[in-house]
Amino acid sequence: MDAALPMTSIDPRDRVALRDWATASRAAFLQPAPTEEALDERLAEVADHRLTAVRDVVGGEERVVATLRTFDAEVAVPGAEPVVVDAVSTATVLPTHRRRGLLSRMLTADLERARDGGLALAALIAAEAPIYGRFGFGTATRSTSLVVDHTHVRFRPDAPSAPGSLEFVPAGRTEDLARVHDRARRARPGGFPRDAAWWAAAGRRGEGRWLGTRGHVVLHRDEAGVPDGYVAYDLADTSTGRVAGGTATVADLSATTPAAYRALWEFVTSIDLVRSTRAADRPVDELLPHLLVDPRAVQTGPVDDFLWLRVLDVVGALSARRYLGAGTLVLEVVDPLGLAGATVRLHVAPGERGDGEGWLSPEVSTTGAAPDVVLGVGELASLLLGGTSAMALHRAGRLRCSPADAHALQRLFATPEAPWCPTWF
Numbered sequence: 001m002d003a004a005l006p007m008t009s010i011d012p013r014d015r016v017a018l019r020d021w022a023t024a025s026r027a028a029f030l031q032p033a034p035t036e037e038a039l040d041e042r043l044a045e046v047a048d049h050r051l052t053a054v055r056d057v058v059g060g061e062e063r064v065v066a067t068l069r070t071f072d073a074e075v076a077v078p079g080a081e082p083v084v085v086d087a088v089s090t091a092t093v094l095p096t097h098r099r100r101g102l103l104s105r106m107l108t109a110d111l112e113r114a115r116d117g118g119l120a121l122a123a124l125i126a127a128e129a130p131i132y133g134r135f136g137f138g139t140a141t142r143s144t145s146l147v148v149d150h151t152h153v154r155f156r157p158d159a160p161s162a163p164g165s166l167e168f169v170p171a172g173r174t175e176d177l178a179r180v181h182d183r184a185r186r187a188r189p190g191g192f193p194r195d196a197a198w199w200a201a202a203g204r205r206g207e208g209r210w211l212g213t214r215g216h217v218v219l220h221r222d223e224a225g226v227p228d229g230y231v232a233y234d235l236a237d238t239s240t241g242r243v244a245g246g247t248a249t250v251a252d253l254s255a256t257t258p259a260a261y262r263a264l265w266e267f268v269t270s271i272d273l274v275r276s277t278r279a280a281d282r283p284v285d286e287l288l289p290h291l292l293v294d295p296r297a298v299q300t301g302p303v304d305d306f307l308w309l310r311v312l313d314v315v316g317a318l319s320a321r322r323y324l325g326a327g328t329l330v331l332e333v334v335d336p337l338g339l340a341g342a343t344v345r346l347h348v349a350p351g352e353r354g355d356g357e358g359w360l361s362p363e364v365s366t367t368g369a370a371p372d373v374v375l376g377v378g379e380l381a382s383l384l385l386g387g388t389s390a391m392a393l394h395r396a397g398r399l400r401c402s403p404a405d406a407h408a409l410q411r412l413f414a415t416p417e418a419p420w421c422p423t424w425f
């Protein structure tokens with residue numbers, strides 16, 4: 001570890017310091033130094049974030065060589081209110097200073113701070129999958145991509161449908177979109193908030209942004225005129241000769257009812273002169289194929305990890321969600337970094353159904369009892385939102401327990417919908 005180089009905090013409102021910090025972080029992601037416009041956007045985005053830098057003297061000048069950004073944000077969990085987590089981002093070390101322990105120092109210091117501050121979880125999106133397992137993170141949501149062939153799209157007669165209306169939204173008018181997204185992200189495990197700065201940046205369409213120069217946003221309203229879905233897409237002319245063959249790329253599609261969801265997909269897949277739609281960062285249990293007479297009109301894949309979680313407080317993390325199954329298990333959670341390891345009793349009694357949806361509240365407490373299941377802190381993070389099969393982890397040798405207890409874990413942690421996070425942060 002390179003203990004000689006000091007870690008310092010950066011004031012996110014200090015433009016000069018932020019420029020040095022952003023120049024270093026962008027270089028590690030192979031990008032040029034920020035323009036003044038990009039810096040303005042960054043200032044707005046990170047105004048209340050925690051920025052860390054490591055500096056070194058390079059060519060006689062002190063420069064930022066490593067960066068980390070963290071902030072508090074809510075992640076939706078099964079059956080309960082979203083949980084505030086330590087969101088980790090912009091973890092970079094310049095190639096000249098890599099593999100000297102700088103990331104390890106910055107990240108472990110921040111995780112300790114978050115745990116001491118009472119947060120039960122940390123979250124991030126990994127640039128490369130091998131980096132974060134050693135820090136106790138595990139994959140909590142997965143996403144996939146779709147290609148829809150419009151010539152084969154026909155909705156089933158029983159596909160949900162309701163009266164409503166569609167309208168184009170002018171660039172920059174994002175209030176209705178933000179409201180729809182906020183309702184949708186709370187309703188599904190893995191959902192992540194988008195603040196005003198996120199929407200302001202999304203509203204500025206153009207090259208290299210959320211929506212390109214041919215971007216459009218269409219809002220759906222229900223019969224009463226209340227917004228209940230939107231789709232944001234870009235168009236490209238991919239015709240050959242006189243044969244029309246435009247392609248739509250969906251940047252974002254969010255709906256709070258299946259009928260609005262259907263209306264938006266029906267809209268995009270029936271635009272004249274457009275023959276196919278692509279969409280990335282979609283849920284692995286996307287509804288669209290189930291709505292179609294020919295589900296092969298939707299080609300799905302690949303599936304990749306998206307949101308990673310790190311448990312900082314085992315009792316807090318297990319208590320934050322609700323469960324559909326009932327059961328009692330003693331879990332020994334092993335944490336090689338020594339931040340959160342604990343042996344706990346998770347008890348979910350049948351019949352204590354809190355609300356009409358069948359979610360059950362758990363009782364969770366530390367215990368000296370012998371464990372039924374021994375698992376790593378990263379494996380617990382993977383199970384927490386219901387996105388990873390306990391049976392698969394058991395078969396992979398990553399849970400130490402009987403097959404029956406792995407099955408019991410599977411029943412306890414399963415969720416009706418796959419967890420999904422479509423928001424980069």
Ligand SMILES: CC(C)(COP(=O)(O)OP(=O)(O)OC[C@H]1O[C@@H](n2cnc3c(N)ncnc32)[C@H](O)[C@@H]1OP(=O)(O)O)[C@@H](O)C(=O)NCCC(=O)NCCS
Binds near residue numbers: 029097100125131
């Ligand atoms: C990824 C990155 C931040 C790692 O920083 P670093 O200071 O070199 O990391 P550390 O020296 O603290 O490494 C800690 C351990 O993780 C391992 N590791 C680090 N980066 C890794 C990678 N990309 N793949 C696999 N292992 C990696 C190291 O080998 C080391 O292992 P060890 O403890 O067994 O020796 C840095 O290489 C970087 O900025 N890469 C480009 C930008 C990026 O991908 N950032 C991540 C954003 S999510």
